[in-house]
Amino acid sequence: MPRVRFAPSPTGYLHIGSARTFIFNWLYARHNNGTMILRIDDTDIERNTQTSLDSIFDGLKWLDLAWDEFYRQSDRLDLHKQAAEEILARGAAYRDFTPMSTEAEDKSHGDAPWLFFPEMRNMPREESDRRAAAGEPFVLRFRVPRENRASVEFKDIVYGEQSKATADIEDFALLRSNGQPTYHMASCADDVAMKISHVIRGQDHLTNTFKHVLIFEALGSEPPHFAHLPLLIAPDGAKLSKRKHGPVVSVTTYRDGGFLAQSYVNFLCLLGWSPKNDREVMTREELVELFTLEGVNRSNATVNFTEEDPFDPKAVWLNAENIRTLPLEDLAKQLVPFAQAAGFVGADEARLLQIAPLIRERIRTLREIATTADFFFAEELPPYDVNELIPQKGDLAMAGTALHKAHQILQSAEFSHDGLEAALKAGASDLKVKAGQMFQPIRVAVCGRKVAPPLFETLVVLGRETALHRITQALAMLQMAPPAGNES
RNA sequence: GGCGCUAUCGUCUAACGGUUAGGACGGAGCCCUCUCAAGGCUUAAAUACGGGUUCGAUUCCCGUUAGCGCUACCA
Known part of the structure; x- marks a missing residue:
């Protein structure tokens, strides 16, 4: 039985790309009777925030997406450090005592990529141990086996056979000089400990995977299966970012904009995945039934929005479609908060139930009730010509x-x-x-x-x-x- | 710069090497109709470019171009 995880780092709000990653993991787990794990990857203490964590929970709650197991990496630092020690003990890692500033300098000049410092990589173990014992700070780096191995390979379920020359992989960090594990270390150690069978994540991790395969091997464990997902990009071709594209990248924007969770999940599924039979409107059950990793495609998908219209027309259509077919009782219930937000007096569920059949073919989002049903609630009609x-x-x-x-x-x-x-x-x-x-x-x-x-x-x-x-x-x-x- | 990934209508996508290159959203038009919707019908719109392989390439290979990603003691 597969075990999959969604591992966000709490450094923002729930991004729509992250939401899609959760959904694909979830769908895979449900389709295969597997286990869905939510793991908060908060190893970078400086950048984590509670509000961000709250926004992740908020978003997932709205989408009605549940998980079976929950972990926080910050509770598991000892395990990660232990794993790093293990790798060091096996000689697959070494201590790098280079001061941080020097390294930055070194990187800045010359366009040759930084791979490693031979002095550090080749330092005799006794000297390394002595300096460490003396309290000299160091970062623990993975010793990429360039001498005895030409390449690292793995098979991605979506992207196929992947191979990269060891000569092109740098000696990446496992432990920071403050002793904290890096993402690569913590993630792999946890994947092993949690017996993750399939890593389903964004394509931005595709090249990192070579490093991860190396870590799994150094830990003496079989790497999990990997499936990378094409990225979600903005109409300008750039990766979606809050700074550049504003609130459209946050799932709460869609929630507050009057989307049904079902429509939004459906929409996200259509970005980078297809059931290959022209089906577009699907219930959650159908999605679970139809979802396979083989149906995931390889090219980035554009979320189509403009400054005037923040919502993708297809998402809007899907939402209108769902609103029309939702049982009236459910629709009335969902309409309540939007009617109240619009300031409608007496807009309770019973009243909305009477109005719902009249407007459900005329609103595309729940929020549009504000402009289509106003006259049902106005004491006096606003002046007109x-x-x-x-x-x-x-x-x-x-x-x-x-x-x-x-x-x-x-x-x-x-x-x-x-x-x-x-x-x-x-x-x-x-x-x-x-x-x-x-x-x-x-x-x-x-x-x-x-x-x-x-x-x-x-x-x-x-x-x-x-x-x-x-x-x-x-x-x-x-x-x-x-x-x-x-x-x- | 190095390495990796990708490339079908405006957008999301389909097509065991053989299709008039299909569907959906959005656009245009028509029908229906108490307005608006919804619904029905019709229509415009794509294989990035150049070479191969093949009887035949959207599909396989190579190159070019473009986009994206990684190249952190971020994740």
């Missing part, structure tokens, strides 16, 4: 007669879809106007604008009293309006 009341091929006078008639009809009509339809259509034919010419003034009178949900349902939800009141107001506005009558 009287001319809006004028129907197609009509004038203010026609609007007036239509509204008078409507007012009359609505006083006694049965407030149901069919009742209203019959009554209002009859009214239109009485006035010898087209149905649309009758409906449009009413719509504007009760909604305050031309673009709105279907009229009869809207009237039912609004109720007789409100409808009548708003029509009366519209009539009043018409009276105040300058006598037009010059439309011919």
